[in-house]
Amino acid sequence: MPELAEVEFYRRRWWAAGARQTVNAAEANSRSRVYRSLAREFPGGVRVLAKTLTGAKLADSATHGKQMWFVFKTPHQTKQFLWLGVHLGMTGSMHAEPVDYLAQKHDALILSLARRTLVFNDPRQFGRVRAWRGPMGERPPWLQNLPNEILSRGFTAEFVSKVLQRHARAPLKAVLLNQKYFPGIGNWMADEILWRAALHPALPSGRAADLPTAKKLHAAIQKVAHDALCVIAGVGGKLPPDLNVHIPDTWLFNHRWEDGGLCPKTKKPLRRAEIGGRTTCWSPARQKLLN
DNA sequence: CACGATGTTCCCTG
DNA sequence: CCAGGGAACATCGT
Secondary structure, X not given: OOOHHHHHHHHHHHHHHHOOOEOOEEEEOOOOHHHOOHHHHOOOHHHHHHHHHOOOEEEEEEEEOOEEEEEEEOOOOOOEEEEEEEEOOOOOEEEEEOOOOOOOOOEEEEEEOOOOEEEEEOOOOOOEEEEEEEEEOEOOHHHOOOOOOOXXXXXXXXXXXXXXXXXXXXXXXXXXXXXXXXXXXXXXHHHHHHHHOOOOOOOEHHHXXXXXXXXXXXXXXXXXXXXXXXXXXXXXXXXXXXXXXXXOOOOOHHHOOOOOOEOOOOOOEOEEEEEOOEEEEEOOOOOOOOO
């Protein structure tokens, strides 16, 4: 499920339940593929991770695009902190459960706190857990040299134009999904953005690289990201109880999932096809390939 | 039974 | 080396 806003939702859910709390017990299912790269990056692998988390106190957390991380203060080593990175892949989810929670089938990580149990579950195991230990002020290698977040000042229409030029022959849809440039944008957000900007998902990016068009795309990217964070993650307000939040019918979102949908703006039929390797939905009446 | 799924990475080709 | 396309990864639900 997870794109920008869903990732932030899950981070807030763990943070709301676990901020400044101590981990009494940590259970990591080492058979889960989400730990496939852990041993390479964190000496001792899953075993040492669980041991290090035990007794640690959750001190900080953040997201960047589809990545999120939690920083723990470890006891007895005042200057040492543990970074726990979580990527949710395609089916990852995070929960705050009662203390008597019983482990479920695809639980990869379970942290027992005094009043709640934090759970990371991922059936398809395309997600990933990473870890790193070091002093506060330093950062794990996998959090260095990150691209500008799409809602940051550094993310400009000029940058969008450059990216579209560089990948001139790739369809817009494929370029928007590239996390190197647009961290956090996933399949439904890309469709929502292109629909808002009235750009055809199969349009070769080079033909949208002129500054006026790049500006239009840039504005749609920021608008969709901002609105999604408010509605789905409750940013600026209360954390929603789950992801079953009401999405306005004025978005493409509610109409894109199956054949037969109607464009909320034109009321004409939507189309669905594979573009850029992913199922894509667009409004032919609004998003023209030739102009 | 077959198909597809809100993601990333690796491999191949041009 | 670069850009782009396709398969692979693993499981569940329609």
